[in-house]
Amino acid sequence: MRATGLIEMSSDKLFDVVVVGELNADLILQGDVTPEFGQVEKIVDDATLTIGSSSAIFACGAARLDLRVAFIGKIGNDEFGRFMQHELEARGVDISGVVVDDRVKTGLGVILSRGNDRAILTHLGSIAALRYEEIDQTLLFRARHLHLGSYFLLHNLLPDIPTLFETAQAHGLTTSLDTNYDPAEKWNSGVAAVLRHTNVFLPNQTELCAIVGLGDTEAALDRLVQRGPTVAVKLGSQGAIARRGDEMARVDSLPVTVVDTTGAGDSFDAGFIYGYLAGWELSRSLRLACVCGALSTRAAGGTAAQPTLAEALVAMPGYDQVIF
Numbered sequence: 001m002r003a004t005g006l007i008e009m010s011s012d013k014l015f016d017v018v019v020v021g022e023l024n025a026d027l028i029l030q031g032d033v034t035p036e037f038g039q040v041e042k043i044v045d046d047a048t049l050t051i052g053s054s055s056a057i058f059a060c061g062a063a064r065l066d067l068r069v070a071f072i073g074k075i076g077n078d079e080f081g082r083f084m085q086h087e088l089e090a091r092g093v094d095i096s097g098v099v100v101d102d103r104v105k106t107g108l109g110v111i112l113s114r115g116n117d118r119a120i121l122t123h124l125g126s127i128a129a130l131r132y133e134e135i136d137q138t139l140l141f142r143a144r145h146l147h148l149g150s151y152f153l154l155h156n157l158l159p160d161i162p163t164l165f166e167t168a169q170a171h172g173l174t175t176s177l178d179t180n181y182d183p184a185e186k187w188n189s190g191v192a193a194v195l196r197h198t199n200v201f202l203p204n205q206t207e208l209c210a211i212v213g214l215g216d217t218e219a220a221l222d223r224l225v226q227r228g229p230t231v232a233v234k235l236g237s238q239g240a241i242a243r244r245g246d247e248m249a250r251v252d253s254l255p256v257t258v259v260d261t262t263g264a265g266d267s268f269d270a271g272f273i274y275g276y277l278a279g280w281e282l283s284r285s286l287r288l289a290c291v292c293g294a295l296s297t298r299a300a301g302g303t304a305a306q307p308t309l310a311e312a313l314v315a316m317p318g319y320d321q322v323i324f
Helices: 054-064 079-090 158-170 191-195 205-212 217-225 264-278 282-298 309-314
Strands: 015-020 024-030 046-051 069-076 093-101 107-114 117-123 143-149 174-178 230-234 240-244 247-251
Touching: 015 054, 015 264, 024 079, 046 054, 046 079, 054 069, 054 079, 054 093, 054 143, 054 264, 069 079, 079 093, 143 158, 143 264, 158 174, 158 191, 174 264, 205 217, 205 230, 217 230, 217 240, 230 264, 230 282, 240 282, 247 282, 264 282, 282 309
Parallel strands: 015 069, 015 143, 024 107, 069 093, 143 174
Antiparallel strands: 024 046, 107 117, 230 240, 240 247
């Protein structure tokens, strides 16, 4: 049953959120080991093949919160691509905007997880291959909100992301951006142009400071908010901080027994966007975001432990434990 915390949809809006971003499977290895060259074999405790990619984990988290979600991205015509299609569809995400390209391989991430930390190897494959002209504009315009993740990995789309966001806003959509980490550590690549058309920016502490060019989190946050967007910053075990104009909120992390932190930031994003679309006050949206991020770490992979809206609200101290 659909929660009533959201404004009712008009008849021409099929989706609450359309997600544009990367698609890859994740192979998660768990164990307290350090890889070594020289053909040194190490034994891990567990291995899990699961949904990877920041954008896909966000999409699944949003769908888990009862939002209607569509995905636009690219995969190869291979087993990892079919795996991603099946897993997204099984979680209620519309995949009609996913492009299948015979010329590329679906991306893959190999993650060595040690509870609160992880090392990541990524094969970009189809991740970098999505082009602006492949985005289904009809699908885009039938949503209330556009979210884009892993900005720096979308190489072919990068020059057109400002246009994508500007076009979305011109058609009445609100927008959100999670750049994720820049593997090249250049941190510019037109981000400022995208932020001019971004309603909600969702970096972590490192990403915020690098993009703004300041070492102090609150100073970087202050400067960025002056440009217009609502900003929610992930601080890991320290919780999160958010600003919207002169309004500020800070929320502590929810204590949980951590199995794997993969995708916690993406589940955080899903919680925050739920609150944003529902018209919640800033502190309440931030609290839901922190709860969703924390609860997602209870199992290996980014999606296995993502909470339902009812589960998340029960874990939100200080708020009524009901679906509004």
